[in-house]
Amino acid sequence: MEEEKRLTPEEALKIYNKEKKGKLKIYLGYSPGVGKTYTMLREANIRLKRGEDICIGYIEPHDRKATTEQIGILEEILPLEIEYCGKKYKEVDIEGIKRRKPETVLIDELAHTNIKGSKNKKRYEDILEILEAGINVHTTMNIQHLESLNDTIRIITGIIVRETIPDKIINIADEVEVIDISATGLEERLKRGEIYNLQTVPNALKNFFRQGNLNALREIALRQIAQEVDNNLVEYMENKKINTNWYTTERVLVSISSSPKAGRIIRYGARIAQRYKCEFYVISIETTGILKKGFTEEEWKVIEDHENLAKTLGAEVIRLKGKDIVKEILKFSSEKKITQIVLGHSKRGRLTTFFKGSVINKIIENSKGAEIRIVPWENM
8 A cells, every 4th residue: 555645735724724614515406395405404403413513594494394394403593584675585694603603504495596685695605604604504406506507407497597506516515415216206296295285286297397307307416416426536536646547437538540530439439428428538649759740731630520520429629749649548548537448440560560569559558457449440
């Protein structure tokens, strides 16, 4: 086992600053009614019985009996009442929470937009302020409120989500827990009147709660948490100076040349990436050096065509320069934690292979565990 390296002063300061702040936990769902608030309250009561100082900062039970019952004996820091247009609205009392300073506070509906006259425009801004005060926050949100998914959600559901949060909020969370239930199970809850009033159920089933919508949103939520787990693993490996690839998530790399036939390996790599629903990279490497010339203008045109194809198939396209193609492929694979490398195989004369060596053989010998897929064709 390698000896763990000492932290630099900068790394130590980053960890210290992070530890001073409160921890953020998000209960993530794919739809109203999956049980986010219910689960958050239930777990809070368990924590309370274990001796944790945990309070309610704001809860929206939506008149759901089962959720309201989960409040139990939890202390509530009363929300502020803000008057707007002749009506009173309840919002998070940031200063009240800071004065009470519990170890953990529960604040429902992360994506909520505060009423005019509130200290902050958005609830996530309230939460960031509370975290800065060193108080842990547990909160809830549905996947459709993530800003980067706004267009995708509109295409799937036909609904434009107005209340969104920046992706960085979910990225800084210390823990994200997906509250999952099958689309069929959620539909049964809806039909029993456990989510909305029974009179509204037929209309809901025809609109947002269509099976196709729910299954698509569920898949997006599960993919999101898979990505979060992978990001946490990468951070852990970086902090621990672990340079080996643990191959926990598939990542596909295709290395292309200026051959007109390189589109074949791009399509092959795309099929693998689609099968695993994983990251997909396409790279070209321009060799440099005294005896090595770069790509000609004609070759660049061919490569650009390949790159355009790769982009339409969902690849991230990257151009590299280096003296040795093999070293560049292996370096990129190591940095990106590639699990599958796709290469084209061309017929080469024995003398050429003897003097220059086989790129494929060198990569196989030095790839340290990545799976090498060879796509053969004649006269590449």
